Amino acid sequence: MLGIWTTDRIRAAEEKLLAVTPEGALMHKAAFGVAVHAAQMLAKHVGRVSGTRVTLLVGAGNNGGDALWAGAFLRKRGVRVTAVLLKPERAHEAGLAALRRARGRVVTADDGWPSIEQADLVIDGIVGLSARGPLRSDAAALVEHVSAPVLAVDLPSGVDPDTGAVDGPAVRATRTVTFGARKPVHVLNPGFCGQIHLVDIGLAEELGEPDLVQLGVADVAAAWPVPGPEDNKYTQGVTGIAAGSATYPGAAVLATGSAVLATSGMVRYAGSAADVVRADWPEVIGTGSVTDAGRVQSWVAGPGMGTGNEGRATLRHVLEQGVPVCADADAITLIAKFPDLLDARDPDTPLVLTPHAGEFERLTGAAPGADRAAAARAAARRFDAVVLLKGHSTVVAAPDGRTLVNVANGSWLATAGSGDVLSGLIGALLAAGLDPWLAAGAAAHVHGLAAYLAADGVPVPASKIQAAIPAAIRAVLAYTPR
Template identity: 50%
Template structure:
């Protein structure tokens, strides 16, 4: 599990560790890890040109000590001091190692710049002098210390100018901004330097392959189609029959024992999927994808069965608050905006806050789709980091809804089903894409192979 903590949690853990160490030892450990990460990024130190953007906090100190280590390895290192108050020990170390202090200038040639402008406790946004310095490094890859300066570390929000890093080197643990957009998109690749911190439960987490394998429902030797779970799908309409096909394709990916379909596209679905049967008892319903004017009736029927339900697309317009039974809601930003009477731009700017608020309002798991999809519930928040940009394609959400429904029918809780389903959906898209465009059907077809490879990793000891 990839775990992300808040600034308060990190500071408390650091304070506890520092009480057991010599003064300055933790900063030296962080700076050493940062220097090694920069060397790996540049493919060496000797002859490389590195600019340090140095602010007043500990991140500025980390940058200065790392710069000293780079200078001792033969790099040309210049520090741009963006505050009258900087870490004196770090600055002295840089000068002893042969580094220099300079001024921001237009003709600066550098292989990389190290962003030590603002620490994790800084406010969002940057001062004009920092913005001006960054402008003079246009085109130079930036390595951020801990988090890109200018982002809100605890929410993933951005307000005003901020650093866009190619690489972010963080210490002790991931921070919320590393996983939650829009800040996460400014982090580039994130590299974690272990400091040996003792940390509490995370504020946000992201499943990894080992977590998905552990949660994945698998048939026992004596299983049959009913014990593996029956998922019902109420999707599609005369206007959108394809939504039924795609939702059923996600549900029929092999993770549940049987799929039942109810809707206007029954003949079309059964022609393509002869194993799909009609109405009857189910362990979970999926409702809403492409149901158009019939959405409210389908939702009422699904809720009347008193089993867990996945509510998607058209049915989201009719969701009661709070819901009377376990549920997963799967809106994108526009749909959540309509549900909560909030501007879409605000949902996109503050996805974590809005996903949490919606989960509380509806008493349900809310899966807010995006580049990093959020799964929010009373149990916590998980972020999906699998997937490719090609996944932004019509019908992909229908497949996801069906997949989550099958996982709930197979016995996963709504929170785990939404998290595992979102992870598998993104991984299947990556497998199907192979670097190129895909359609929603490609994602559904790739799901069995994605699961097969995941299980194979376990058997090979990976």
Template identity: 45%
Template structure:
């Protein structure tokens, strides 16, 4: 399931409908605050179990950082509920004032307003079990004011010692529509939002665990007016950004509230062969990877493709003998033209960037099948204008899979203006007339040309940030591209599934009986099959 995100303008338009229907002051705000309260109660139990510096029978104390706007009001109303539930709650008003009714409710419930934050880190850590961030809301720009640096530093240091941060709507300093954080922003362990996902929830991992609570009055909810903000044909309005998360964490104190939604993994189409399938019919992929300098790239990429789908994998390149020794089921050859029929090509991991490699890429681009270009292939695309023109002229799907550094070189070569990751990936896909998979903790998949939809996948962890991991993803995605070509899947859906499987495999690879540790690319490959099986289960993969 692909979850739609909404812009600030869309959220505000939908909220205006409910605000006009309120029958008592702050009815909607108190509704949102109750969701914050429920998550805060859960996290207080989580923090107590997770950190030894809280005795099991000690009362837990919460610190609220409240700005003058609606999010500060949400946080203070939530603090009032915590106080009425017997919790000790302090609040610091970051602008010197706050939403008046929410502040009155907070103090009347027994909450304490601080004149200043604790100056010493250790005093903060020993005093508080949870911090609630309500400094700014969805109207805030990227980055916070310099005078808030001390507060942000205190929260960040506290997180390192087991004092989690719960953000209201968005971590303060994160821009809702772009996910940009500027030089100063809060990093949250959990963010609870209301009614509909904001773009930043998938664009910036600083949101932590993303939770979506309902937003409603007794006689209506925000769902209908929010959907009404979507144009009948999405190309007539703001481009859509979907939100998915491959690995969903669960707190130590049990599951998240049942009526709150977490981001779910992108759907992964079943790769199982049908009764009529054979080794040739289910997406044969050809791989040109590796060289004398980078022999491991050939094995990693090919092994990933073999483990991703049941179909044949053909390898063509100088590491043919090494590949077949490691992977006897692979069909190998030294030359591209001898590889035989395939339904997609992968070109680039460790393949080299010299004139011979450029000529091989020209040959691959001339084939009338989908082509995925990664690593050294991307360098060749950035350096050779005629190769970029060949990509633009192709009729079959072409997929570029850059990480941010490779993307920057491509962006400059093509002449795409610098902006944010989301806008840049759309612009590059349009300029190159191909699909672009911009890799990272959050991977963005932009379809070719002026399409209205971008797929965003938050891995949910960063264990895939390791050498060779991209080669593994190229193999999985190439196999899915070939299978999608055989079964007539939309290219972007196949790619989103591959990204999710890769992220799950990396998390599984990091697992040990004692907790997570490094996940080398060779180990990620070993878990592609398990990750595939996990991706087909009804429930998402939970840490």
């Protein structure tokens, strides 16, 4: 798993490392990494490094210091460097001296705009770990002149480092070069960061347990159920799907088919769309109601199920069965409307709730707000459930505080029926006995990958996302020899 640490934790780790490192050494490493990436970007965007123009936007702290030192390194490659100082009296002293020694130009903010407009590359050293709120007006005015690609030092200025929230003017970077460890902004707002690169400054030993994690493909591969010679159709679990209706059978077909494709376990469908489901998925055992569905090892309830009395009775029955439940879509609305439904649940059996922002607000009474990870964690504790909060970055929190983020490869997942596909995947992994937090995270990973493969750069309907599940699982499993 890939770790992500909040700014408090990074600062604490940096302090320990600074105490045993020669003065300036960490900043030199960081800045050298910035200069290497800047040169790569110049080669890519301009076709050469020497003779190009780079403008540094320099704030009052060490983030600006990194930019100034990077400018000094770039001078050695023949780059024409101009530093625009937002706070000349507080600019990083050693960095400024280094740039001056290297014969870089230094101007104040008032005189900065021509060099920003003429730049081949802009380096954003306005603010880093100490950022609070959106860009201040002087910085925002300068950023308006930028049209060249932007390399953000540590993180794009104006974006909250710990939540990724953008609440006003902010830098939108082409590439972000960060140091020591990734911060929440990098996974919660990758759109503003662009490509993210991590430069090692020797922090790893000081960091401790991460605050957030991202599942690597190897984690998903290790978790995904693969049958062995001793397995039969029951050993990977039977998934029950309570979804769809005679009028809206689509959700049932999408959720059920996705469960069929996820593992080699069996799938039962219970509801009024049984005929349509069977026509598409003949391997599914269909019944008209959850009460005569037979035994399952997990239930998915909600997609297209309706929020009337019938849906309510179905959800209650499913929650009473003592098996893991993934409650999605209408099931979430029902729980929001009738919280006592959760009394039917054996507290020891896992529950996975999969709200988008609107459903999250219905469920908890408040929108997720700027700090989506904290919001998901609080809801997970409150409902004693795994909460998968959908978004471009999907956050999955467990009641014990474990939190992972799944970053989408593009925005193709945001399409009608896509959530039904995800719920089927989660249900199949729950039936196979995976830890519910890992099940939700692994399902989100494969779901995102299926959308990416199916879309191939153009919009894609949910049925094609579903059809790409085998290719996505194949790609994941190819990562680890078994």
